[in-house]
Amino acid sequence: MKSLLALIVILAAFVPAKLKMESVCQQSAPAGLSLDLREQIGQSAFVAVLGGFRSIVADLLFIDAYSAWERTDWTQLLLRLRQATELQPRSILFWEMAGWHMAWNAGTAALEDESKSPATRRRLQSEYLNLGEDFLVRGVAHNPEKPQLYEALARLYRDKFHDHVRAAENFEKASRLPGHASYDERFSAYELSYCEGREREAYDRLRSLYQRGEKQRLPRLIHQLRAMEERLNLPANERIP
Secondary structure, three states, X not given: OHHHHHHHHHHHOOOOOOOOHHHHHHHOOXXXXXXXXXXXXXXXXXXXHHHHHHHHHHXXXXXXXXXXXXXXXXXXXXXXXXHHHHHOOOOHHHHHHHHHHHHHHHHHHHHOOOOOOHHHHXXXXXXXXXXXXXXXXXXXXXXXOOHHHXXXXXXXXXXXXXXXXXXXXXXXXXXXXXXXXXXXHHHHHHHHOOOOOOHHHHHHHHHHHHOOOHHHOOHHHHHHHHHHHHHHOOOHHHOOO
16 A cells, blocks of 8 residues: 555656646546545545546556455455546446456455354345446446446346346347447347246347357257247247257
8 A cells, every 4th residue: 555655646746846736626627536536545646636647546546456355355445446437437447347346256255254144244245236236337327338337237137136137138238339249139138038028029039049040059049949939838830940
Protein backbone atom coordinates (compact mmCIF):
# COMPACT_ATOMS: atom_id res chain seq x y z
CA MET A 1 0.00 0.00 0.00
CA LYS A 2 2.84 2.40 0.81
CA SER A 3 4.39 1.81 -2.60
CA LEU A 4 1.05 2.58 -4.21
CA LEU A 5 0.75 5.87 -2.39
CA ALA A 6 4.34 6.74 -3.21
CA LEU A 7 3.75 6.20 -6.91
CA ILE A 8 0.63 8.32 -6.79
CA VAL A 9 2.46 11.13 -5.07
CA ILE A 10 5.17 10.99 -7.73
CA LEU A 11 2.52 11.25 -10.42
CA ALA A 12 0.95 14.18 -8.66
CA ALA A 13 4.24 16.05 -8.82
CA PHE A 14 3.86 16.34 -12.57
CA VAL A 15 0.69 18.40 -12.23
CA PRO A 16 1.47 22.10 -12.88
CA ALA A 17 2.23 23.74 -9.58
CA LYS A 18 0.06 26.76 -10.18
CA LEU A 19 -3.07 24.70 -10.94
CA LYS A 20 -5.80 25.53 -8.46
CA MET A 21 -8.04 22.71 -7.32
CA GLU A 22 -11.24 24.72 -7.71
CA SER A 23 -10.46 25.58 -11.30
CA VAL A 24 -9.57 22.02 -12.10
CA CYS A 25 -12.79 20.69 -10.59
CA GLN A 26 -14.85 23.05 -12.71
CA GLN A 27 -12.94 22.91 -15.98
CA SER A 28 -10.81 19.77 -16.14
CA ALA A 29 -12.62 17.09 -14.17
CA PRO A 30 -13.38 14.09 -16.39
CA ALA A 31 -17.06 13.44 -17.07
CA GLY A 32 -18.69 11.19 -14.48
CA LEU A 33 -15.95 11.59 -11.88
CA SER A 34 -17.53 12.35 -8.51
CA LEU A 35 -15.72 14.83 -6.31
CA ASP A 36 -16.14 12.67 -3.22
CA LEU A 37 -13.56 10.41 -4.85
CA ARG A 38 -11.04 12.82 -3.31
CA GLU A 39 -11.87 11.38 0.12
CA GLN A 40 -11.72 7.81 -1.22
CA ILE A 41 -8.32 7.86 -2.88
CA GLY A 42 -6.62 10.75 -1.11
CA GLN A 43 -5.71 14.29 -2.08
CA SER A 44 -2.53 13.46 -3.99
CA ALA A 45 -4.17 10.80 -6.11
CA PHE A 46 -7.13 13.09 -6.78
CA VAL A 47 -4.80 15.83 -8.01
CA ALA A 48 -3.00 13.30 -10.20
CA VAL A 49 -6.29 12.18 -11.72
CA LEU A 50 -7.34 15.72 -12.52
CA GLY A 51 -3.88 16.42 -13.88
CA GLY A 52 -4.31 13.83 -16.62
CA PHE A 53 -3.11 10.65 -14.91
CA ARG A 54 -6.55 9.11 -14.55
CA SER A 55 -5.76 5.83 -16.32
CA ILE A 56 -2.45 5.38 -14.49
CA VAL A 57 -4.02 5.92 -11.08
CA ALA A 58 -6.84 3.52 -12.01
CA ASP A 59 -4.27 0.87 -13.01
CA LEU A 60 -2.43 1.29 -9.71
CA LEU A 61 -5.66 0.97 -7.75
CA PHE A 62 -6.56 -2.14 -9.73
CA ILE A 63 -3.15 -3.64 -8.92
CA ASP A 64 -3.76 -2.89 -5.25
CA ALA A 65 -7.14 -4.60 -5.57
CA TYR A 66 -5.33 -7.74 -6.68
CA SER A 67 -3.17 -7.54 -3.56
CA ALA A 68 -6.29 -7.19 -1.42
CA TRP A 69 -7.72 -10.30 -3.08
CA GLU A 70 -4.56 -12.26 -2.28
CA ARG A 71 -4.96 -11.21 1.36
CA THR A 72 -8.70 -12.02 1.23
CA ASP A 73 -9.34 -8.46 2.42
CA TRP A 74 -12.80 -8.16 0.90
CA THR A 75 -13.51 -4.66 2.24
CA GLN A 76 -10.34 -3.23 0.73
CA LEU A 77 -10.94 -5.19 -2.46
CA LEU A 78 -14.41 -3.70 -2.86
CA LEU A 79 -13.10 -0.18 -2.23
CA ARG A 80 -10.31 -0.49 -4.80
CA LEU A 81 -12.61 -2.01 -7.41
CA ARG A 82 -15.10 0.80 -6.96
CA GLN A 83 -12.36 3.38 -7.31
CA ALA A 84 -10.82 1.78 -10.39
CA THR A 85 -14.15 1.35 -12.20
CA GLU A 86 -15.18 4.91 -11.43
CA LEU A 87 -11.92 6.25 -12.82
CA GLN A 88 -11.98 4.01 -15.91
CA PRO A 89 -15.62 3.16 -16.68
CA ARG A 90 -14.73 2.15 -20.25
CA SER A 91 -12.40 -0.61 -19.09
CA ILE A 92 -14.20 -3.91 -19.73
CA LEU A 93 -11.59 -5.80 -17.72
CA PHE A 94 -12.14 -3.72 -14.59
CA TRP A 95 -15.90 -4.30 -14.56
CA GLU A 96 -15.63 -7.98 -15.44
CA MET A 97 -13.03 -8.67 -12.77
CA ALA A 98 -15.00 -6.65 -10.20
CA GLY A 99 -18.08 -8.78 -10.83
CA TRP A 100 -16.06 -11.98 -10.67
CA HIS A 101 -14.21 -11.06 -7.46
CA MET A 102 -17.41 -10.13 -5.64
CA ALA A 103 -19.76 -12.87 -6.83
CA TRP A 104 -17.35 -15.79 -7.14
CA ASN A 105 -14.42 -15.13 -4.80
CA ALA A 106 -15.89 -13.08 -1.95
CA GLY A 107 -19.25 -14.81 -2.22
CA THR A 108 -17.74 -18.29 -2.06
CA ALA A 109 -15.45 -17.32 0.82
CA ALA A 110 -18.40 -15.96 2.78
CA LEU A 111 -20.39 -19.16 2.25
CA GLU A 112 -17.46 -21.33 3.38
CA ASP A 113 -16.60 -19.27 6.49
CA GLU A 114 -17.32 -21.77 9.26
CA SER A 115 -16.70 -19.17 11.97
CA LYS A 116 -20.14 -17.73 11.18
CA SER A 117 -23.60 -19.23 11.43
CA PRO A 118 -25.18 -20.74 8.30
CA ALA A 119 -27.73 -17.91 8.17
CA THR A 120 -25.01 -15.25 8.34
CA ARG A 121 -22.97 -17.02 5.69
CA ARG A 122 -25.92 -17.15 3.31
CA ARG A 123 -26.70 -13.49 3.95
CA LEU A 124 -23.13 -12.42 3.28
CA GLN A 125 -22.98 -14.52 0.13
CA SER A 126 -26.18 -12.89 -1.09
CA GLU A 127 -24.73 -9.44 -0.45
CA TYR A 128 -21.58 -10.25 -2.42
CA LEU A 129 -23.64 -11.70 -5.27
CA ASN A 130 -25.63 -8.48 -5.41
CA LEU A 131 -22.41 -6.47 -5.44
CA GLY A 132 -21.13 -8.55 -8.32
CA GLU A 133 -24.37 -8.03 -10.20
CA ASP A 134 -24.24 -4.28 -9.55
CA PHE A 135 -20.72 -4.01 -10.97
CA LEU A 136 -21.71 -5.83 -14.15
CA VAL A 137 -24.97 -3.94 -14.63
CA ARG A 138 -23.16 -0.62 -14.26
CA GLY A 139 -20.43 -1.85 -16.57
CA VAL A 140 -23.03 -2.66 -19.22
CA ALA A 141 -24.54 0.81 -18.78
CA HIS A 142 -21.14 2.38 -19.50
CA ASN A 143 -20.33 -0.04 -22.35
CA PRO A 144 -23.61 -1.05 -24.02
CA GLU A 145 -21.90 -1.84 -27.32
CA LYS A 146 -19.55 -4.47 -25.85
CA PRO A 147 -20.71 -8.11 -25.62
CA GLN A 148 -18.27 -9.25 -22.93
CA LEU A 149 -20.15 -7.74 -19.99
CA TYR A 150 -23.50 -9.08 -21.18
CA GLU A 151 -21.84 -12.50 -21.31
CA ALA A 152 -20.43 -12.08 -17.81
CA LEU A 153 -23.84 -11.00 -16.53
CA ALA A 154 -25.49 -13.98 -18.22
CA ARG A 155 -23.03 -16.36 -16.55
CA LEU A 156 -23.72 -14.74 -13.18
CA TYR A 157 -27.49 -15.16 -13.57
CA ARG A 158 -27.04 -18.73 -14.82
CA ASP A 159 -24.47 -20.02 -12.35
CA LYS A 160 -25.13 -18.02 -9.17
CA PHE A 161 -28.71 -16.76 -9.28
CA HIS A 162 -30.06 -19.70 -11.31
CA ASP A 163 -32.19 -17.17 -13.16
CA HIS A 164 -32.56 -18.73 -16.60
CA VAL A 165 -34.77 -15.96 -17.98
CA ARG A 166 -32.24 -13.20 -17.35
CA ALA A 167 -29.38 -15.45 -18.40
CA ALA A 168 -31.12 -16.10 -21.73
CA GLU A 169 -31.81 -12.39 -22.20
CA ASN A 170 -28.21 -11.37 -21.65
CA PHE A 171 -26.72 -14.09 -23.84
CA GLU A 172 -29.12 -12.98 -26.56
CA LYS A 173 -28.15 -9.32 -26.16
CA ALA A 174 -24.49 -10.28 -26.42
CA SER A 175 -25.17 -12.34 -29.56
CA ARG A 176 -26.42 -9.24 -31.38
CA LEU A 177 -23.21 -7.27 -30.90
CA PRO A 178 -19.98 -7.26 -32.93
CA GLY A 179 -17.27 -9.41 -31.42
CA HIS A 180 -19.62 -11.69 -29.50
CA ALA A 181 -18.68 -15.26 -28.61
CA SER A 182 -19.77 -17.97 -31.03
CA TYR A 183 -21.76 -19.71 -28.31
CA ASP A 184 -23.89 -16.73 -27.20
CA GLU A 185 -26.93 -17.45 -29.36
CA ARG A 186 -26.77 -21.15 -28.56
CA PHE A 187 -26.42 -20.56 -24.82
CA SER A 188 -29.36 -18.16 -24.90
CA ALA A 189 -31.54 -20.91 -26.39
CA TYR A 190 -30.27 -23.43 -23.83
CA GLU A 191 -31.20 -21.13 -20.96
CA LEU A 192 -34.60 -20.43 -22.46
CA SER A 193 -35.31 -24.15 -22.60
CA TYR A 194 -35.27 -24.21 -18.77
CA CYS A 195 -37.90 -21.46 -18.51
CA GLU A 196 -41.40 -22.69 -17.78
CA GLY A 197 -43.85 -21.64 -20.45
CA ARG A 198 -41.11 -20.84 -22.99
CA GLU A 199 -40.50 -24.40 -24.16
CA ARG A 200 -41.87 -24.00 -27.67
CA GLU A 201 -39.94 -20.78 -28.23
CA ALA A 202 -36.76 -22.44 -26.98
CA TYR A 203 -37.32 -25.46 -29.22
CA ASP A 204 -37.86 -23.30 -32.30
CA ARG A 205 -34.63 -21.43 -31.63
CA LEU A 206 -32.67 -24.63 -31.06
CA ARG A 207 -34.17 -26.15 -34.20
CA SER A 208 -33.21 -23.03 -36.18
CA LEU A 209 -29.60 -23.44 -35.04
CA TYR A 210 -29.67 -27.13 -35.95
CA GLN A 211 -30.88 -26.34 -39.46
CA ARG A 212 -27.89 -24.09 -40.10
CA GLY A 213 -25.68 -27.10 -40.64
CA GLU A 214 -23.09 -29.42 -39.14
CA LYS A 215 -21.11 -26.71 -37.30
CA GLN A 216 -24.11 -26.05 -35.08
CA ARG A 217 -24.99 -29.69 -34.49
CA LEU A 218 -23.03 -30.11 -31.30
CA PRO A 219 -23.78 -32.99 -28.92
CA ARG A 220 -25.40 -30.76 -26.32
CA LEU A 221 -27.62 -29.03 -28.87
CA ILE A 222 -28.83 -32.37 -30.24
CA HIS A 223 -29.39 -33.70 -26.71
CA GLN A 224 -31.34 -30.56 -25.76
CA LEU A 225 -33.46 -30.75 -28.91
CA ARG A 226 -34.40 -34.36 -28.28
CA ALA A 227 -35.25 -33.61 -24.66
CA MET A 228 -37.47 -30.74 -25.81
CA GLU A 229 -39.18 -32.96 -28.37
CA GLU A 230 -40.11 -35.34 -25.55
CA ARG A 231 -41.37 -32.51 -23.33
CA LEU A 232 -43.44 -31.06 -26.17
CA ASN A 233 -44.62 -34.54 -27.19
CA LEU A 234 -43.90 -33.87 -30.85
CA PRO A 235 -44.91 -36.49 -33.43
CA ALA A 236 -42.11 -38.60 -34.89
CA ASN A 237 -42.26 -36.95 -38.31
CA GLU A 238 -41.50 -33.53 -36.76
CA ARG A 239 -38.45 -34.63 -34.81
CA ILE A 240 -34.81 -34.38 -35.83
CA PRO A 241 -33.28 -37.55 -37.31
